[in-house]
Amino acid sequence: MSPRPPKSGLPPAPQADVETFRALLESAATPVLALDTERRVLYANRALADLLRVTSEVLPGKTLAELVEMMGGALPQPAAFTERVAALVRKAEPQVEVVEYHTDRRLFFKEISQPVQRADGVLLGRLFLYLDITREKEIDQAKTEFISIASHELRTPMTSIKGSLDLLLGGFAGELAGETRELLVIAQSGCERLIRLINDILDLSKIEAGRMQLRLQPMSLFDSVQRSVRTIKAYADGFQVKLAIDCPQPFPDVLGDRDRMDQVVTNLLGNAVKFSPAGETVTVSLRQVESALECRVIDKGPGIPPDQRERIFGKFQQMEGQSGKKGGTGLGLAIARALVQEHGGRISVESEVGRGSQFIFRVPLPPETR
C-alpha cells in the first residue's frame, strides 16, 4: 500500500447548508423545477418563475395542472405536456425532450429530467432542467433554408449545362468525333453526379427539418425491391456485378411511401454493387421477422471494420481508403437511415472484414397483418 498523502494545512471545505443550496439554485440562469411524486412543485427557481412571469414564492405546492394553467397559452400542446411530465415523476430513467414555449417569441428548451432520490433510496420526485436552445434552433432553421435555396439556385445553371450536353450527345448538332464524344460523356457524367449530390443534400435537409412528407399507403416491399433492382441493373452491369432477389413467399403490405422506399432499397443496392468485386452477386432477401418485414442487402465486398460501422451512416462518410474513388455522394446511407426511421423502422449493418456486409432494415407491419 502506498502511504497516505500528507494532510494539507488548509481548513476543511465548508459544509453548505440548505440556504446556501437554495441561493445556488436561485442564482442559476437555467430554469429548474422539482416535482414530488404526487406531481406537486417541490421547488422552482427564480429563472423558472421569471419565465412564467410570476414570483418564485407562489410556485411551491402548486400541482402540475395548476402550473400548466399558469403558463397560459405558452405551451403549444398543454395536455400532451401535462400527460408526459405526469408520467415522468415516478420513472427511474433520465430523459431528454425538446419543449416549445411561446412568449412574445418562439422559445425552445431542452428539458433534461432525472429522478431525485434521498440517500436511503426513497424517491422524492423528479428534477427538470430547461436549457434554452432557441438560438441553436434558429441557426439550424437558417441552415435548412439556405440549403433549400442554394439547391434550388444550383438547379437552374445545372439545367443549362446538362441540357446542352445531352442535346450534343443526342446528335442535335451532328455526328461527334470519337474524342469529342468521350470528353462530352465525361462532362455529362460529372454533371449527373453533381445533380445527384444536390438532390441528396436537399432530401437530407428536408428530413432534418422535419419537412419530409411521406405519402403513406399500403405497399408491397417486394415490388419495391423489384423496381430498385431494375433501376440499378445498368449500374451493376458496369461493375460486372449480378443481382438476385431471395423472397420465398408473398408478404403482407407495409405502410410506406413507395418512392421513398424505392430510394432506400436503391441506395443500399447501389452501395453494395459499388463495393462488390466483379463477378460477384448482390442479393436482396426479404423475410418476416416478428412484427416487421426485414430486408437484407447482402454483398461480398471487403466488409466494414467494427470501428467504422456506425460512422458509415453519417453524412459525407465513405469507407476509409475508398473516399472519392467510388463516385458516391457520401449521403446515400444517411438518407436511407433517415427514411427508414421516418417509416418507424430501423436500419443496421452486419459485416465481416474480407467476407462482405449485410445492410438490414426492418419496417413494422400494420397491426392487423402481424
Add this chain to the structure above:
Amino acid sequence: MKILLAEDEADIRRLATMSLTRGGDWQVVEAADGEECLALAQRERPDVILLDAMMPRLDGFQTCQRLKASSATKDIPVIFLTASVQEWETQRGLALGAIGYLYKPFDPLQLRQQVLELLARAGRVPSG
C-alpha cells in the same frame, strides 16, 4: 403543335425551345416573364403553356391564376417547369389548375415526350 414557353432565363428558354422543336412540326413562342406570357397567350392561342414557377414581377403561380381567370385562356393546359422539388409548390400549382409538372434539370431528349404524356393524362389530345 404551338407551345408558349414562359421562362425568365434566356439560356433555359433557348435550350427548351431547341428540345421542343427538335424533330420539327412543333412551334415555340417565347415569353421572358409572366406579363409577356399573358399577352402572348391571348394573341397566339397556344395548344399548351409551359410556365416557369419562379419569375420576376409576375411569377408562374400568379400568371397561372390570371390565365385561368380569363375566359379566352382558361382552357389552355398549363404545365409548370420548375427547379423546386418542394411538395407544397407542386400542390399549389395543381390547385391553380395546372395539369402537371416538369422538373429542372429536364432531359432535353425526353421533353417532347413528357409534354405529350402530361397532355394525354389530362385527356387533352394535342392538335398535330
